Amino acid sequence: xxxxxxxxxxxxxxxxxxxxxxxxxxxxxxxxxxxxxxxxxxxxxxxxxxxxxxxxxxxxxxxxxxxxxxxxxxxxxxxxxxxxxxxxxxxxxxxxxxxxxxxxxxxxxxxxxx
Amino acid sequence: xxxxxxxxxxxxxxxxxxxxxxxxxxxxxxxxxxxxxxxxxxxxxxxxxxxxxxxxxxxxxxxxxxxxxxxxxxxxxxxxxxxxxxxxxxxxxxxxxxxxxxxxxxxxxxxxxxxxx
Numbered sequence: 001x002x003x004x005x006x007x008x009x010x011x012x013x014x015x016x017x018x019x020x021x022x023x024x025x026x027x028x029x030x031x032x033x034x035x036x037x038x039x040x041x042x043x044x045x046x047x048x049x050x051x052x053x054x055x056x057x058x059x060x061x062x063x064x065x066x067x068x069x070x071x072x073x074x075x076x077x078x079x080x081x082x083x084x085x086x087x088x089x090x091x092x093x094x095x096x097x098x099x100x101x102x103x104x105x106x107x108x109x110x111x112x113x114x
Numbered sequence: 115x116x117x118x119x120x121x122x123x124x125x126x127x128x129x130x131x132x133x134x135x136x137x138x139x140x141x142x143x144x145x146x147x148x149x150x151x152x153x154x155x156x157x158x159x160x161x162x163x164x165x166x167x168x169x170x171x172x173x174x175x176x177x178x179x180x181x182x183x184x185x186x187x188x189x190x191x192x193x194x195x196x197x198x199x200x201x202x203x204x205x206x207x208x209x210x211x212x213x214x215x216x217x218x219x220x221x222x223x224x225x226x227x228x229x230x231x
Contacts, residue, residue, distance in 0.1 A: 004157070036222075038222075041224060042224050043118060043120075043207070043209075043221070043222035043223045043224045043225065044207070044209075044222035045222070046219050046220070089158070101160060102158075102160070102220070103157070104157040104158040104159075105157060106155060106156055106157050107157075
């Protein structure tokens with residue numbers, strides 16, 4: 001079945017550091033890929049998505065490129081801020097972009113310190 | 115953006131009792147809502163799809179008599195954990211999609227933490 005593997009956290013960075021959170025997936029078809037973010041005390045929010053190979057999703061300075069050859073969708077940000085501290089979830093959906101049945105990774109907690 | 119709210123955000127109950135968790139879409143209508151369960155340091159696992167006015171669709175391995183889902187209106191779905199036991203302790207999260215169209219994005223509640231003693 002489908003699966004998503006994320007790097008374990010927590011990841012602790014200093015403000016303005018470069019961020020990479022690795023995500024790889026296993027799927028039988030051509031899934032859509034997502035990154036969700038959960039800030040403390042809030043629900044998951046869609047951060048960015050990509051629906052086909054080589055697409056790049058971007059939002060709020062975060063980027064991720066759909067790499068079919070390496071089955072990866074790594075999340076990157078050039079300069080993190082304290083306000084980026086949250087839990088980040090990688091997810092995929094094989095039913096198209098509608099995202100009904102999402103398969104999630106375990107989440108990676110990011111802590112950004114001054 | 116759209117808001118989905120869950121209540122209660124945390125609950126502690128005794129073994130054998132039943133607990134109801136509510137999921138509300140506050141500023142949009144949702145014909146379909148989804149219930150997830152998350153164990154510590156594990157993924158969110160889809161439990162069931164809640165359909166307004168009809169029976170929920172449960173994922174394989176999820177006991178429908180244990181986890182009762184009711185979607186009585188376009189803005190409310192409830193999950194009742196019946197005869198709860200300590201192994202039911204978990205973080206339960208709901209999500210919903212705006213039936214009015216738009217981006218088709220799923221909006222998530224903040225989650226409800228259940229602890230069964």
